[in-house]
Amino acid sequence: MEGVLLASLNPAAVAGGYDHPAAVRIGDDVLSRSDIVGGATAVAERIAGAERVAVLATPTASTVLAVVGALIAGVAVVPVPPDAGPVERDHILRDSGAQGWLGGAGEHTGGLPVVPVRLHARSWHTYREPVPDTTAFVLYTSGTTGPPKGVVLSRRAIAAGIDALVPAWQWSPNDTLVHGLPLFHVHGLVAGLLGALRVGSPFVHTGRPTPAAYAAAGGSLYFGVPTVWGRVVADPESARALSSARLLVSGSAALPVPVFDALRAQTGHAPVERYGTSETLLTISTRADGERRPGWVGLPVDGVTTRIVAEDGTPTPHDGESIGELQVRGPMLFDGYLNLPDATAAAWTGDGWFRTGDVAAIDTGGVHRIVGRASTDLIESGGYRIGAGEVEAVLLAHPAVDEVAVVGLPDDDLGQRVVAFVVGEPSDDLEAFVARELSIHKRPREIRHVDTLPRNAMGKVQKKQLS
Structure with a gap:
């Protein structure tokens, strides 16, 4: 076009x-x-x-x-x-x-x-x-x-x-x-x-993204952040009204697997998850006609290439488990940071890739899973590199957990220890549940129950405020 x-x-x-x-x-x-x-x-x-x-x-x-x-x-x-x-x-x-x-x-x-x-x-x-x-x-x-x-x-x-x-x-x-x-x-x-x-498609903005407003809009293509979709599945009547839609798209933060599953069960639609940043626009997405796997954001969109690299710049294997910094190239990338030439230069590698600052894994089929930000979601504990997103996904699968944020806090022995901030009802079997799903080094050393998690306007958890 x-x-x-x-x-x-x-x-x-x-x-x-x-x-x-x-x-x-x-x-x-x-x-x-x-x-x-x-x-x-x-x-x-x-x-x-x-x-x-x-x-x-x-x-x-x-x-x-x-x-x-x-x-x-x-x-x-x-x-x-x-x-x-x-x-x-x-x-x-x-x-x-x-x-x-x-x-x-x-x-x-x-x-x-x-x-x-x-x-x-x-x-x-x-x-x-x-x-x-x-x-x-x-x-x-x-x-x-x-x-x-x-x-x-x-x-x-x-x-x-x-x-x-x-x-x-x-x-x-x-x-x-x-x-x-x-x-x-x-x-x-x-x-x-x-x-x-x-x-050229008509556009409806609902003012506030409430389940009732989404249900009444009568659209075919819906955008939402995980907080929005979580509220939709908590309102089954509104969720059922979205069954006539063609596509539900989730982004701006990771969609919890239980919310993904509930959307599919209540609306008949497995949501499309996608990835992007202000600097790159939307560069990775699952497809309307492709596989939609909970916790995975799909393939690069047309014109985009990606790679993941270790701290020393060497390629990270595409095995679905190994994690590295996600770097991208494509025609929709930004021109630079205004008035910040040093920050702009630092954002690019010597061979022309944009450093997203996000940590990801890629499987053998090229499908991407975003672990989180390198600055807050990559935890180095006892010599292991742990993705906070993997630990969060396991915790969210427990019925007593409504929301969770996993961070690495300073530890004299481990360097960082894995700590989970959980919103929900306390449960005696939560630690045992996690132990069945995660290796020892990935399990939270501490679980703290909180009333809410700090979020910005897009629903992203502000982990730097957790300590």
């Missing part, structure tokens, strides 16, 4: 009658393709000539018009999480060099001029499609290892990333995509909103 980035919004085609009365639905607002083209072009006229603008990324029709308007004008979008604290927001605005603020004037705007986004404004001015290497987004990472970094993504990368998902998921204009995820990350914004606008 070459040419216009958001192909379904081609102004000539829309003007010629290729419209859709409900191309985007968010809450009570319904936008046709004509509404989006006219409203977004009105935004484009107000910001044309700027280099970057900040968009308060609330799940609203105004955000849709702001993002699309900037893309029409060739202006880079800096999505600002609506729940960002003042320190994080100030950092994003200052670091990005945003020249305008598209969002509510009453919000903390960092002194930037506020550009109003009017839902009923219309302009039919025609803009030339920006060249593919133009920056589309500066997405800020979650900042787990320091201040958030600005990930620079080009229009070319966005188009390649979406196009690679089309055959993997058999995504077509006949689908209706539904999700209730944030519009400031790759999952909800790029793959979700922009994916639908490029493919």
Whole structure:
């Protein structure tokens, strides 16, 4: 799909009658393709000539018009999480060099001029499609290892990333995509909103990703994070309503095997699991027409190659058990970290592979299993390298365990000891259960029961807060 980035919004085609009365639905607002083209072009006229603008990324029709308007004008979008604290927001605005603020004037705007986004404004001015290497987004990472970094993504990368998902998921204009995820990350914004606008499938944002909202949306393709799917299976009536869907996609964190199994039992659909980062977009996925194995994220999407390597850079065997750092290459990768040339250089190997910082295993058929982050999920204990994800999967299979996070804490004897933080009812047989499933060196030396696990906006557990 070459040419216009958001192909379904081609102004000539829309003007010629290729419209859709409900191309985007968010809450009570319904936008046709004509509404989006006219409203977004009105935004484009107000910001044309700027280099970057900040968009308060609330799940609203105004955000849709702001993002699309900037893309029409060739202006880079800096999505600002609506729940960002003042320190994080100030950092994003200052670091990005945003020249305008598209969002509510009453919000903390960092002194930037506020550009109003009017839902009923219309302009039919025609803009030339920006060249593919133009920056589309500066997405800020979650900042787990320091201040958030600005990930620079080009229009070319966005188009390649979406196009690679089309055959993997058999995504077509006949689908209706539904999700209730944030519009400031790759999952909800790029793959979700922009994916639908490029493919031409109607898009429904549920506001909040509740089971009832998902059930009522009537979609064929659903996106969710594990927390969302866990809530869906806890509401059997809503889960059964999704049986008419075509595909359920889970990402942004590992989907617990019990949730996978419950989704399959209640909806009739084994969910598709996929892997990606802000820097790589979605690069690995199980297929709509392929095997869907709990705990495994599938094969590289079209155009992507992967490898796993040991700490010394030597290849790790593809035996499904050996783990190493996951490295990737592909046309949808980012251009670098904004204002951070040293961090950008360090992110790449000398022979051109991006270091994801994630630990993975690959089996003999090329199917990938993500163990977790090297910084928090690779535990080195007593000379063994242990993947926290494997231990978590075993613990989650116990009926008394609702949630779990496994970390390596400092230990004078072992270097690190395996500690599990468990949400759920205490059980006398939990240690015996784990002992039947795991080798001695992988078993938690300590199990701590907690009320909740710290999570970010995408549902990912913040392990650095556990100690």
